[in-house]
Amino acid sequence: MSDISVYGEGLVKNYGKTEALRGISFLVNKGEIFGFIGPDGAGKTTLFRILTTLLLPDAGHATVEGFHVVKDFRHLRTILGYMPGRFSLYQDLTVEENLKFFAGIFKADISENYYLIKDIYDQIAPFAKRRAGKLSGGMKQKLALSCALIHKPEVLILDEPTTGVDAVSRREFWEMLIRLKNQGITILVATPYMDEAILCDRVALMQHGNIMASGTPDQIIASYPHRLFSIKSDQTLELLSLIRQMTGIHSAEMFGGNIHVSASNALTGIKEIEDFLRSHDFRHFELEEISPGIEDCFIDFMKMNQAS
Amino acid sequence: MKQFVIKEFLHIFRDVRSMVILFGMPLVQVLLFGYAITNEVKDVRVSVIDQSYDYASQAVVNKLFASGYFLKGEHINSTREIEESFRKGKNKMVVVIEPGFAGKLETGQQPTIQLIADASDPNTANLLVSYASGIINAYSRELVPAGNIPVIVPESRMLYNPSLMSVYMFVPGIITILLMLVSAMMTSISIAREKELGTMEVLLVSPLKPFQIVAGKVMPYVLLSFINAGSILILSYYIFNVPINGSLLLLLGETILFILLALSLGIFISTISNNQQTAMMLSMFALMLPTILLSGFIFPIENMPAVLQWFSLIMPPRWFITIIKSIMLKGSGIEYFWKETLILAGMTLIFILASVKKFKIRLA
Numbered sequence: 004m005s006d007i008s009v010y011g012e013g014l015v016k017n018y019g020k021t022e023a024l025r026g027i028s029f030l031v032n033k034g035e036i037f038g039f040i041g042p043d044g045a046g047k048t049t050l051f052r053i054l055t056t057l058l059l060p061d062a063g064h065a066t067v068e069g070f071h072v073v074k075d076f077r078h079l080r081t082i083l084g085y086m087p088g089r090f091s092l093y094q095d096l097t098v099e100e101n102l103k104f105f106a107g108i109f110k111a112d113i114s115e116n117y118y119l120i121k122d123i124y125d126q127i128a129p130f131a132k133r134r135a136g137k138l139s140g141g142m143k144q145k146l147a148l149s150c151a152l153i154h155k156p157e158v159l160i161l162d163e164p165t166t167g168v169d170a171v172s173r174r175e176f177w178e179m180l181i182r183l184k185n186q187g188i189t190i191l192v193a194t195p196y197m198d199e200a201i202l203c204d205r206v207a208l209m210q211h212g213n214i215m216a217s218g219t220p221d222q223i224i225a226s227y228p229h230r231l232f233s234i235k236s237d238q239t240l241e242l243l244s245l246i247r248q249m250t251g252i253h254s255a256e257m258f259g260g261n262i263h264v265s266a267s268n269a270l271t272g273i274k275e276i277e278d279f280l281r282s283h284d285f286r287h288f289e290l291e292e293i294s295p296g297i298e299d300c301f302i303d304f305m306k307m308n309q310a311s
Numbered sequence: 312m313k314q315f316v317i318k319e320f321l322h323i324f325r326d327v328r329s330m331v332i333l334f335g336m337p338l339v340q341v342l343l344f345g346y347a348i349t350n351e352v353k354d355v356r357v358s359v360i361d362q363s364y365d366y367a368s369q370a371v372v373n374k375l376f377a378s379g380y381f382l383k384g385e386h387i388n389s390t391r392e393i394e395e396s397f398r399k400g401k402n403k404m405v406v407v408i409e410p411g412f413a414g415k416l417e418t419g420q421q422p423t424i425q426l427i428a429d430a431s432d433p434n435t436a437n438l439l440v441s442y443a444s445g446i447i448n449a450y451s452r453e454l455v456p457a458g459n460i461p462v463i464v465p466e467s468r469m470l471y472n473p474s475l476m477s478v479y480m481f482v483p484g485i486i487t488i489l490l491m492l493v494s495a496m497m498t499s500i501s502i503a504r505e506k507e508l509g510t511m512e513v514l515l516v517s518p519l520k521p522f523q524i525v526a527g528k529v530m531p532y533v534l535l536s537f538i539n540a541g542s543i544l545i546l547s548y549y550i551f552n553v554p555i556n557g558s559l560l561l562l563l564g565e566t567i568l569f570i571l572l573a574l575s576l577g578i579f580i581s582t583i584s585n586n587q588q589t590a591m592m593l594s595m596f597a598l599m600l601p602t603i604l605l606s607g608f609i610f611p612i613e614n615m616p617a618v619l620q621w622f623s624l625i626m627p628p629r630w631f632i633t634i635i636k637s638i639m640l641k642g643s644g645i646e647y648f649w650k651e652t653l654i655l656a657g658m659t660l661i662f663i664l665a666s667v668k669k670f671k672i673r674l675a
Contacts, residue, residue, distance in 0.1 A: 076673075087512045091512055091513045095326065107312075150513075
């Protein structure tokens with residue numbers, strides 16, 4: 004029991020007639036990075052607001068570090084580090100003033116906890132006198148993370164921290180999260196980016212207020228039931244409508260410039276697809292068998308959910 | 312808590328709009344009301360139709376024009392021309408003296424003087440008529456020895472503002488309006504801004520208690536509003552020579568009470584509005600307009616329909632204006648307005664309790 008950091012059971016939240024959370028349950032162990040992966044509207048923000056004591060669940064209950072999110076909200080508010088999805092610092096205050104303010108309201112000593120944010124804050128320290136509103140997206144997120152960390156929280160809850168941030172800053176941000184995890188802080192991250200899932204220790208795939216699957220990224224990928232092929236062509240759209248007519252195909256989806264085709268049985272292989280395409284006068288394509296990514300799994304779960 | 316207050320000051324000083332409202336407004340308002348929007352009577356064009364033209368009627372006419380309020384306007388010969396001269400704007404008032412004025416006075420009859428004023432501007436017309444009647448009454452008292460009173464003399468002395476300086480009346484009103492504006496509107500907007508920008512979400516997930524958030528918000532405004540009130544007093548004292556006849560300490564004390572009331576109102580408004588726009592509109596309609604219209608600042612409460620008179624009872628500014636007028640102009644002490652003070656204190660308490668109760672410790 005002492006290994007569990009966050010625990011949710013049967014959480015339900017409705018906004019009027021909209022069902023934001025439809026009874027989700029999960030466990031987050033101490034000191035791990037747990038990712039809630041899902042598109043906008045999956046219920047991630049609602050879930051995080053319940054965990055940060057900002058919203059009351061309509062049903063179910065949740066605890067963070069053993070404290071009940073409804074009854075013990077006063078205590079929880081001292082041990083949580085929360086970074087909302089929207090940039091929520093004071094844009095008219097400078098970087099330094101923001102940090103001082105958040106240290107102040109948590110009665111934290113900046114110099115005492117500086118080691119926690121050193122790696123992050125050092126990068127924005129040259130702009131200490133700049134107003135927060137004038138920072139770039141990546142730097143804003145670093146500042147927000149610094150402010151969320153300055154009181155040395157036991158659990159860090161980050162709602163889409165990398166949305167709207169460039170690829171380099173995203174990578175840096177994740178490197179920081181992994182360092183923080185090594186300091187023993189439990190981290191909950193919500194993100195719509197599937198490629199960030201593999202950086203988490205464990206993930207939950209969310210859609211329409213449900214958790215479709217959860218586990219380590221490897222477990223989720225291993226559970227993918229189909230053989231998967233990637234086809235590259237300069238006539239992607241024609242190829243897509245053609246391949247969907249082939250028997251023995253489970254699904255075909257666009258993935259960037261490529262098409263990912265999953266087979267409905269083990270008999271469908273490279274050769275069969277190749278023959279099918281050639282028999283329809285399709286010559287210019289590159290075909291290979293690939294191992295699935297989280298996104299393939301996500302789409303597969305989504306389809307299963309829709310079918311059922 | 313200390314950090315919170317520092318942050319609040321930084322917000323105010325870095326926002327041009329706040330700074331203008333806070334420091335430009337008092338200056339502009341005082342000067343505007345003091346100089347431009349005046350309903351003083353000075354050099355108004357008045358014409359006389361003297362149908363008796365005897366020593367007594369001429370004496371009255373001389374008294375009128377010697378007062379300094381009136382200037383000789385376009386000359387008219389008969390009462391038929393009055394309307395046209397009003398229409399052309401040549402005269403604001405016409406004084407008609409009936410024939411045989413001196414004779415009637417001597418025989419103890421009551422001669423009449425007709426005062427016809429252009430009431431398209433009712434406030435000015437009122438003032439003109441009362442000024443003129445005042446002058447005529449004074450004259451009739453001069454004529455008739457005490458004990459034998461042939462002319463009925465209604466005494467209408469202008470108490471506390473003998474020269475009817477409008478600026479004396481406006482200063483208490485301006486102080487009230489500005490305190491309302493600065494305190495209530497600015498606090499309600501600044502709390503609503505935290506909600507709108509999402510920073511309230513972060514504040515809530517912190518050990519800060521609602522009381523601390525509210526107090527941290529309010530403290531800078533108490534100080535700034537107080538400085539504001541002080542600067543208006545200084546401005547009006549030195550530029551318009553508005554007297555402070557009563558105790559300055561008492562005046563400042565009552566001002567602080569009113570500031571607290573306005574702030575608690577502002578907080579209350581912010582607890583029921585989710586963005587700056589709503590907070591602004593609510594403060595505008597719920598506070599500013601009633602403050603100006605129903606507090607007795609511009610329109611006398613006694614002249615309002617009964618419903619509005621009752622309504623004005625719940626207007627905090629009404630009570631505060633009464634208090635500061637008493638202190639500044641009459642120089643009276645707390646024994647004369649402890650009731651008003653108590654009402655203000657009660658309202659403050661109600662609003663503070665209501666806003667603490669309504670303050671959301673969670674989102675939505």
